[in-house]
Amino acid sequence: MAKTKTDMREAVMAAARATVQSHGYNALSFRELAKEVGIKSASVHYHFPTKGDLGAALARRYTEEGAAFLAELLATSVDAAWCMDRYAEIFRSALANDNRMCLCGIMSAELDDLPAEVRTEVDKFAEMNVDWLARVLSWAKPSQSEQDLREHAMAIFAAIEGAQLVARGCRDIAIYDRTIRAYRKAGLIP
Amino acid sequence: MAKTKTDMREAVMAAARATVQSHGYNALSFRELAKEVGIKSASVHYHFPTKGDLGAALARRYTEEGAAFLAELLATSVDAAWCMDRYAEIFRSALANDNRMCLCGIMSAELDDLPAEVRTEVDKFAEMNVDWLARVLSWAKPSQSEQDLREHAMAIFAAIEGAQLVARGCRDIAIYDRTIRAYRKAGLIP
DNA sequence: ACCTGAACACCGTTCAAGT
DNA sequence: ACCTGAACACCGTTCAAGT
Numbered sequence: 001m002a003k004t005k006t007d008m009r010e011a012v013m014a015a016a017r018a019t020v021q022s023h024g025y026n027a028l029s030f031r032e033l034a035k036e037v038g039i040k041s042a043s044v045h046y047h048f049p050t051k052g053d054l055g056a057a058l059a060r061r062y063t064e065e066g067a068a069f070l071a072e073l074l075a076t077s078v079d080a081a082w083c084m085d086r087y088a089e090i091f092r093s094a095l096a097n098d099n100r101m102c103l104c105g106i107m108s109a110e111l112d113d114l115p116a117e118v119r120t121e122v123d124k125f126a127e128m129n130v131d132w133l134a135r136v137l138s139w140a141k142p143s144q145s146e147q148d149l150r151e152h153a154m155a156i157f158a159a160i161e162g163a164q165l166v167a168r169g170c171r172d173i174a175i176y177d178r179t180i181r182a183y184r185k186a187g188l189i190p
Numbered sequence: 191m192a193k194t195k196t197d198m199r200e201a202v203m204a205a206a207r208a209t210v211q212s213h214g215y216n217a218l219s220f221r222e223l224a225k226e227v228g229i230k231s232a233s234v235h236y237h238f239p240t241k242g243d244l245g246a247a248l249a250r251r252y253t254e255e256g257a258a259f260l261a262e263l264l265a266t267s268v269d270a271a272w273c274m275d276r277y278a279e280i281f282r283s284a285l286a287n288d289n290r291m292c293l294c295g296i297m298s299a300e301l302d303d304l305p306a307e308v309r310t311e312v313d314k315f316a317e318m319n320v321d322w323l324a325r326v327l328s329w330a331k332p333s334q335s336e337q338d339l340r341e342h343a344m345a346i347f348a349a350i351e352g353a354q355l356v357a358r359g360c361r362d363i364a365i366y367d368r369t370i371r372a373y374r375k376a377g378l379i380p
Numbered sequence: 381a382c383c384t385g386a387a388c389a390c391c392g393t394t395c396a397a398g399t
Numbered sequence: 400a401c402c403t404g405a406a407c408a409c410c411g412t413t414c415a416a417g418t
Binding site: 022023099104105110111122157158159162165166168170181183186 | 301345
Binding site: 219220221231232235239240241 | 390391392393394395
């Protein structure tokens with residue numbers, strides 16, 4: 001089985017993902033990436049013709065993995081509070097892991113620098129999250145309209161992204177915990 | 191009166207601020223900045239020795255102007271709900287103005303790329319906002335402890351930054367409006 | 381199929397030199 | 400005091416050339 005091509009592609013993506021979550025899309029350097037995986041920068045372009053192709057591939061993969069994880073949660077429990085706790089933990093774990101951020105959250109902040117194909121994937125990530133959150137919310141509030149559920153879901157998604165952004169900015173994960181607690185106390189999160 | 195030096199410094203800062211709010215700190219280019227204000231890039235270094243000096247100056251000025259505006263609000267009314275509405279409007283106006291973001295919010299997302307002096311100023315902006323929000327909240331809930339007030343204030347700050355981030359990512363200001371409404375409905379914002 | 385070296389136009393920064 | 404041109408080591412991208 002030919003493993004070299006796939007392996008090198010995967011190695012580049014792994015290194016790139018870590019860099020983006022820590023430093024953002026702009027900080028991605030084909031030369032540094034190449035050094036990390038042991039090839040030349042021109043060779044990285046063989047796997048990903050442009051930086052936009054690499055960014056889009058990262059975001060797509062990130063959304064896929066996130067969707068799979070959330071689907072697993074959905075299959076495990078129908079308790080809204082339990083699912084929300086697991087959800088908040090995902091974003092917490094990024095901070096716990098070397099003060100990293102949600103790949104698509106950090107890319108949102110760099111939006112105007114992103115090539116169109118990367119934006120598209122970032123949008124899809126937000127959509128996937130809102131879909132999932134609306135579904136979980138529908139258990140807690142079965143009477144609410146689809147419109148209201150999605151609005152509430154979007155609010156939770158934005159609030160959690162914001163908590164991560166601010167806590168990361170302060171380099172203090174305790175701020176994330178306190179903020180999530182305040183959201184719950186205020187009734188924003190079930 | 192010698193106006194050239196001050197004027198050029200101000201011109202550089204104005205151009206730089208617009209660029210950062212739209213494209214982030216990383217997108218700041220001394221060469222493009224120089225072109226915009228009609229000097230050479232080496233001359234920009236005369237006013238701001240490094241990019242970090244420029245970034246820190248921008249954030250400091252931004253915090254000062256924000257603090258002055260919020261102090262004005264505080265002097266105008268002691269109604270918490272009214273103050274919160276005005277506060278949410280400030281962040282809305284950045285989006286309305288060409289989908290721009292809070293200068294310090296967008297810089298938070300690029301945190302690891304920021305020189306230490308810029309980080310310091312970004313931290314001060316968050317602190318200034320939390321101070322103000324806690325004070326406004328104390329009117330609505332005089333019984334709460336200082337600790338609880340600050341926690342709630344931090345949650346509001348994070349939630350609003352998040353709403354701005356996500357709405358900007360979707361290039362849809364209506365998402366900001368809906369999210370703020372959901373925060374209010376949930377009781378996060380008075 | 382996969383990788384490379386060399387070239388291109390960019391970047392922040394430095395510095396000696398101009399006025 | 401303020402500005403400049405030239406140099407340095409970086410960047411993404413392209414392309415002809417190697418295996």
